[in-house]
Amino acid sequence: MIWITEILGYLAIRTGFFVITKKEMGQFRLWHLISSFFYIIYGLFLKSSPLIIAGIIFCIIHIYHLKKFKNNSNNKTQTL
DSSP states (O other): OHHHHHHHHHHHHHHHHHHHOOOOOOHHHHHHHHHHHHHHHHHHHHHHHHHHHHHHHHHHHHHHHHHHHHHHHHEEEEEO
């Protein structure tokens, strides 16, 4: 069980590092959402409330902005 926790932690870190290479905001938010999800799972394995809470808050923020981004993109294509 400990090795699964370690793998999740390293996967979350790796995804986080990958995120900072993204220049386009939509991709950045999507990949950070994935990274935050891994941190939630990692936090559950560690029973770490701060990791879980931060991951959930990041997920909510990124989902909100991704939906807003998608709605703006749909509105722009409809006006063209």
